[in-house]
Structures are given as C-alpha cells and as structure tokens.
Amino acid sequence: MTVCPYCTFAEDSIYFTPESHLRYxxxxxxxxxxxxxxxxxxxxxxxxxxxxxxxxxxEWQLQHRFKCTACNISTDVLGEYGSCPSCGKRNSGAVFHPxxxxxxx
Numbered sequence: 001m002t003v004c005p006y007c008t009f010a011e012d013s014i015y016f017t018p019e020s021h022l023r024y025x026x027x028x029x030x031x032x033x034x035x036x037x038x039x040x041x042x043x044x045x046x047x048x049x050x051x052x053x054x055x056x057x058x059e060w061q062l063q064h065r066f067k068c069t070a071c072n073i074s075t076d077v078l079g080e081y082g083s084c085p086s087c088g089k090r091n092s093g094a095v096f097h098p099x100x101x102x103x104x105x
Contacts, residue, residue, distance in 0.1 A: 068086065
C-alpha cells in the first residue's frame with residue numbers, strides 16, 4: 001500500500017505509477033517474452049519505448065527530502081509539508097518545531 005504524500009489517499013503502489021513508466025514496463029515485458037520465445041538477445045530502444053522528457057521532473061529544485069520519524073522511509077515532496085508514502089505519518093512537526101525554535105531564539 002502506498003500513501004499520497006499530499007492528501008494521504010492510500011492505494012496499491014501500481015496506482016501511483018506514471019503512464020510513461022507503465023509503457024516502458026510493458027515494452028520490457030514484451031522483449032523478455034520475445035527473448036524466451038526466440039532464445040536470442042534483444043535490445044530495448046528506450047527512445048522508442050518512452051519519451052525521456054516524461055521521466056524528467058522539472059520541479060525537482062522545489063522538492064523537500066525528509067525521513068519519516070515513524071518508519072524511517074525517505075521521500076521527496078514539493079514544498080515542505082507532506083506525508084510518508086509508506087505509513088502516512090505527516091512531517092508537519094519535524095518541519096514546524098525547528099522553525100518555531102529559531103523564532104523563539
């Protein structure tokens with residue numbers, strides 16, 4: 001089960017897999033089946049299987065990486081506040097308390 005770090009909607013991990021990644025996985029499985037059937041090596045043309053631009057996230061500079069205090073999973077979210085994708089625990093306290101301490105100091 002995976003949890004959306006923004007709204008805490010929980011669903012099987014495959015639900016959150018982008019369409020571009022699913023297309024690549026489908027192509028990969030097709031090639032593996034062809035290798036088994038024909039018993040020879042094949043090469044996957046990534047340019048044909050995917051659009052590389054779909055795999056590049058331009059907002060990466062806006063991401064905040066945090067480690068969940070409950071289950072120790074690391075993840076990135078846009079902005080500062082979010083939930084752990086594994087257990088759903090919010091990182092609000094871990095972000096807010098250091099800011100409050102800095103203001104008090």
